[in-house]
Amino acid sequence: EVQLVESGGGLVQPGGSLRLSCAASGFTFSNYWMNWVRQAPGKGLEWVANIKQDGSEKYYVDSVKGRFTISRDNAKNSLYLQMNSLRAEDTAVYYCARSDYQVLPHCDYWGQGALVTVSS
Amino acid sequence: DIQMTQSPSSLSASVGDRVTITCRASQSINIYSNWYQQKPGKAPKLLIYAASILQSGVPSRFSGSGSGTDFTLTISNLQPEDFATYYCQQSYSTPFRFGQGTNLEIK
Numbered sequence: 001e002v003q004l005v006e007s008g009g010g011l012v013q014p015g016g017s018l019r020l021s022c023a024a025s026g027f028t029f030s031n032y033w034m035n036w037v038r039q040a041p042g043k044g045l046e047w048v049a050n051i052k053q054d055g056s057e058k059y060y061v062d063s064v065k066g067r068f069t070i071s072r073d074n075a076k077n078s079l080y081l082q083m084n085s086l087r088a089e090d091t092a093v094y095y096c097a098r099s100d101y102q103v104l105p106h107c108d109y110w111g112q113g114a115l116v117t118v119s120s
Numbered sequence: 121d122i123q124m125t126q127s128p129s130s131l132s133a134s135v136g137d138r139v140t141i142t143c144r145a146s147q148s149i150n151i152y153s154n155w156y157q158q159k160p161g162k163a164p165k166l167l168i169y170a171a172s173i174l175q176s177g178v179p180s181r182f183s184g185s186g187s188g189t190d191f192t193l194t195i196s197n198l199q200p201e202d203f204a205t206y207y208c209q210q211s212y213s214t215p216f217r218f219g220q221g222t223n224l225e226i227k
Contacts, residue, residue, distance in 0.1 A: 095164070107164075108169075
Protein backbone atom coordinates (compact mmCIF):
# COMPACT_ATOMS: atom_id res chain seq x y z
CA GLU A 1 0.00 0.00 0.00
CA VAL A 2 1.35 3.39 -1.00
CA GLN A 3 1.80 5.70 1.99
CA LEU A 4 3.08 9.25 2.26
CA VAL A 5 3.48 10.69 5.75
CA GLU A 6 4.44 14.33 6.28
CA SER A 7 6.09 15.64 9.42
CA GLY A 8 7.85 18.74 10.67
CA GLY A 9 5.01 21.22 10.62
CA GLY A 10 4.41 23.70 13.41
CA LEU A 11 4.36 27.31 14.51
CA VAL A 12 7.21 29.55 13.34
CA GLN A 13 7.79 33.29 13.51
CA PRO A 14 7.92 35.43 10.37
CA GLY A 15 11.40 35.28 8.91
CA GLY A 16 12.03 31.88 10.46
CA SER A 17 12.77 28.49 8.94
CA LEU A 18 11.17 25.07 8.97
CA ARG A 19 11.94 21.76 7.27
CA LEU A 20 9.14 19.45 6.23
CA SER A 21 9.72 15.76 5.62
CA CYS A 22 7.66 13.21 3.76
CA ALA A 23 8.29 9.52 4.40
CA ALA A 24 7.29 7.29 1.50
CA SER A 25 6.53 3.58 1.57
CA GLY A 26 4.78 0.93 -0.48
CA PHE A 27 6.39 1.85 -3.82
CA THR A 28 9.82 2.34 -5.39
CA PHE A 29 10.38 5.94 -4.35
CA SER A 30 13.33 6.50 -6.68
CA ASN A 31 11.12 5.85 -9.74
CA TYR A 32 8.81 8.83 -9.22
CA TRP A 33 8.78 12.60 -9.45
CA MET A 34 7.53 14.07 -6.17
CA ASN A 35 5.64 17.27 -5.39
CA TRP A 36 4.73 19.64 -2.60
CA VAL A 37 1.26 21.22 -2.76
CA ARG A 38 -0.12 23.61 -0.16
CA GLN A 39 -3.51 24.89 0.93
CA ALA A 40 -3.96 28.04 2.97
CA PRO A 41 -6.81 27.95 5.51
CA GLY A 42 -10.14 28.09 3.68
CA LYS A 43 -8.43 28.50 0.30
CA GLY A 44 -7.71 26.40 -2.76
CA LEU A 45 -4.78 24.20 -3.71
CA GLU A 46 -1.46 25.70 -4.75
CA TRP A 47 1.28 23.65 -6.38
CA VAL A 48 4.59 24.60 -4.74
CA ALA A 49 7.44 22.53 -6.18
CA ASN A 50 8.47 19.24 -7.70
CA ILE A 51 11.64 17.19 -8.08
CA LYS A 52 12.77 14.60 -10.58
CA GLN A 53 13.53 11.01 -9.63
CA ASP A 54 17.29 11.58 -9.24
CA GLY A 55 16.99 15.14 -7.91
CA SER A 56 18.58 16.62 -11.03
CA GLU A 57 15.59 18.81 -11.89
CA LYS A 58 13.59 20.97 -9.51
CA TYR A 59 10.83 23.46 -10.26
CA TYR A 60 9.11 26.02 -8.04
CA VAL A 61 6.19 28.42 -8.08
CA ASP A 62 7.46 32.00 -8.26
CA SER A 63 6.20 32.93 -4.79
CA VAL A 64 8.65 30.54 -3.09
CA LYS A 65 11.66 30.73 -5.41
CA GLY A 66 14.82 31.62 -3.51
CA ARG A 67 13.18 30.83 -0.15
CA PHE A 68 12.12 27.17 -0.41
CA THR A 69 14.26 24.20 -1.46
CA ILE A 70 12.88 20.81 -2.40
CA SER A 71 15.16 17.80 -2.02
CA ARG A 72 15.01 14.05 -1.67
CA ASP A 73 17.00 11.15 -0.25
CA ASN A 74 16.20 8.03 -2.26
CA ALA A 75 18.16 5.84 0.15
CA LYS A 76 15.82 6.95 2.92
CA ASN A 77 12.67 7.08 0.76
CA SER A 78 12.16 10.64 1.89
CA LEU A 79 11.17 13.98 0.39
CA TYR A 80 11.97 17.31 2.03
CA LEU A 81 10.98 20.95 1.82
CA GLN A 82 13.33 23.43 3.43
CA MET A 83 11.43 26.66 4.00
CA ASN A 84 13.36 29.83 4.84
CA SER A 85 12.36 33.48 5.25
CA LEU A 86 8.83 32.38 6.04
CA ARG A 87 5.97 34.83 5.67
CA ALA A 88 2.44 34.92 7.05
CA GLU A 89 1.16 34.03 3.58
CA ASP A 90 3.07 30.73 3.72
CA THR A 91 0.66 29.54 6.42
CA ALA A 92 -0.96 26.43 4.98
CA VAL A 93 -1.34 22.69 5.10
CA TYR A 94 1.52 21.25 3.04
CA TYR A 95 0.91 18.00 1.18
CA CYS A 96 3.48 15.79 -0.45
CA ALA A 97 2.19 14.01 -3.53
CA ARG A 98 3.57 11.41 -5.89
CA SER A 99 3.58 12.13 -9.61
CA ASP A 100 2.82 9.38 -12.08
CA TYR A 101 4.23 10.26 -15.51
CA GLN A 102 3.36 7.00 -17.26
CA VAL A 103 0.65 8.67 -19.32
CA LEU A 104 0.78 12.38 -18.48
CA PRO A 105 1.79 13.96 -15.17
CA HIS A 106 -0.72 13.70 -12.37
CA CYS A 107 -0.61 13.35 -8.59
CA ASP A 108 -1.98 9.93 -7.81
CA TYR A 109 -1.14 9.60 -4.11
CA TRP A 110 -1.13 12.28 -1.42
CA GLY A 111 -0.08 12.46 2.20
CA GLN A 112 -2.40 13.63 4.98
CA GLY A 113 -0.71 17.03 5.17
CA ALA A 114 1.37 18.99 7.67
CA LEU A 115 0.19 22.35 9.03
CA VAL A 116 2.65 25.22 8.95
CA THR A 117 1.63 28.37 10.79
CA VAL A 118 3.72 31.52 10.39
CA SER A 119 2.83 34.00 13.10
CA SER A 120 4.41 36.11 15.80
CA ASP B 121 2.50 30.76 -16.35
CA ILE B 122 -0.65 28.94 -17.41
CA GLN B 123 -3.75 29.95 -15.46
CA MET B 124 -6.74 27.68 -14.95
CA THR B 125 -10.14 29.34 -14.63
CA GLN B 126 -12.76 27.06 -13.14
CA SER B 127 -16.52 27.59 -13.09
CA PRO B 128 -18.81 27.74 -11.33
CA SER B 129 -17.19 28.45 -7.98
CA SER B 130 -20.14 26.84 -6.23
CA LEU B 131 -22.98 24.63 -7.33
CA SER B 132 -26.08 23.25 -5.63
CA ALA B 133 -27.53 19.97 -6.81
CA SER B 134 -29.63 17.06 -5.64
CA VAL B 135 -28.89 13.36 -5.32
CA GLY B 136 -29.43 11.77 -8.72
CA ASP B 137 -28.64 14.95 -10.68
CA ARG B 138 -26.05 15.29 -13.42
CA VAL B 139 -23.61 18.17 -13.00
CA THR B 140 -20.84 19.63 -15.12
CA ILE B 141 -17.86 21.68 -13.96
CA THR B 142 -15.71 23.49 -16.50
CA CYS B 143 -12.11 24.63 -16.56
CA ARG B 144 -10.44 26.91 -19.09
CA ALA B 145 -6.69 27.14 -19.54
CA SER B 146 -5.09 30.46 -20.46
CA GLN B 147 -3.30 28.72 -23.35
CA SER B 148 -3.50 25.36 -25.05
CA ILE B 149 -2.45 22.49 -22.81
CA ASN B 150 -3.37 19.62 -25.16
CA ILE B 151 -4.87 17.03 -22.78
CA TYR B 152 -2.61 17.81 -19.81
CA SER B 153 -5.46 18.31 -17.37
CA ASN B 154 -6.40 16.51 -14.18
CA TRP B 155 -9.36 16.62 -11.80
CA TYR B 156 -9.31 16.10 -8.04
CA GLN B 157 -11.96 15.80 -5.35
CA GLN B 158 -11.39 17.11 -1.84
CA LYS B 159 -13.52 16.67 1.24
CA PRO B 160 -13.15 18.86 4.35
CA GLY B 161 -10.04 18.05 6.36
CA LYS B 162 -8.86 15.46 3.86
CA ALA B 163 -6.18 15.30 1.19
CA PRO B 164 -7.23 15.68 -2.45
CA LYS B 165 -8.11 12.53 -4.36
CA LEU B 166 -7.32 12.05 -8.05
CA LEU B 167 -10.41 11.42 -10.18
CA ILE B 168 -9.41 12.00 -13.81
CA TYR B 169 -6.03 12.45 -15.52
CA ALA B 170 -4.98 13.22 -19.08
CA ALA B 171 -8.36 14.94 -19.50
CA SER B 172 -10.45 11.79 -19.69
CA ILE B 173 -8.77 8.79 -18.08
CA LEU B 174 -10.59 7.58 -15.00
CA GLN B 175 -8.27 6.83 -12.09
CA SER B 176 -8.43 3.25 -10.88
CA GLY B 177 -11.15 2.76 -8.27
CA VAL B 178 -13.09 5.92 -9.15
CA PRO B 179 -16.77 5.27 -9.95
CA SER B 180 -17.76 5.41 -13.60
CA ARG B 181 -20.31 8.17 -12.93
CA PHE B 182 -17.30 10.52 -13.07
CA SER B 183 -16.10 11.46 -16.54
CA GLY B 184 -13.82 14.05 -18.08
CA SER B 185 -13.48 15.53 -21.53
CA GLY B 186 -11.79 18.29 -23.45
CA SER B 187 -8.55 19.27 -25.09
CA GLY B 188 -6.71 22.45 -25.90
CA THR B 189 -8.07 25.07 -23.52
CA ASP B 190 -11.51 23.81 -22.45
CA PHE B 191 -12.15 20.89 -20.11
CA THR B 192 -15.15 19.48 -18.30
CA LEU B 193 -15.79 17.19 -15.38
CA THR B 194 -19.21 15.55 -15.42
CA ILE B 195 -20.75 13.66 -12.54
CA SER B 196 -23.81 11.62 -13.43
CA ASN B 197 -26.34 10.34 -10.92
CA LEU B 198 -24.92 12.32 -7.99
CA GLN B 199 -24.46 10.34 -4.81
CA PRO B 200 -24.35 11.72 -1.24
CA GLU B 201 -20.60 11.06 -1.05
CA ASP B 202 -19.96 13.25 -4.11
CA PHE B 203 -20.69 16.50 -2.31
CA ALA B 204 -17.22 17.97 -2.01
CA THR B 205 -14.89 20.51 -3.62
CA TYR B 206 -13.46 19.78 -7.06
CA TYR B 207 -10.27 21.16 -8.58
CA CYS B 208 -8.83 21.05 -12.08
CA GLN B 209 -5.07 21.21 -12.63
CA GLN B 210 -2.83 21.68 -15.64
CA SER B 211 0.31 19.56 -15.89
CA TYR B 212 1.55 20.90 -19.22
CA SER B 213 4.24 23.18 -17.79
CA THR B 214 5.39 24.22 -14.34
CA PRO B 215 4.01 25.69 -12.18
CA PHE B 216 1.29 23.03 -12.32
CA ARG B 217 -1.49 25.41 -11.26
CA PHE B 218 -4.91 24.40 -10.00
CA GLY B 219 -8.22 26.03 -10.71
CA GLN B 220 -9.81 27.92 -7.83
CA GLY B 221 -12.18 25.06 -7.00
CA THR B 222 -15.89 24.29 -7.26
CA ASN B 223 -17.82 23.64 -4.06
CA LEU B 224 -20.60 21.15 -4.82
CA GLU B 225 -23.35 21.41 -2.22
CA ILE B 226 -26.54 19.54 -1.55
CA LYS B 227 -29.66 21.42 -2.66
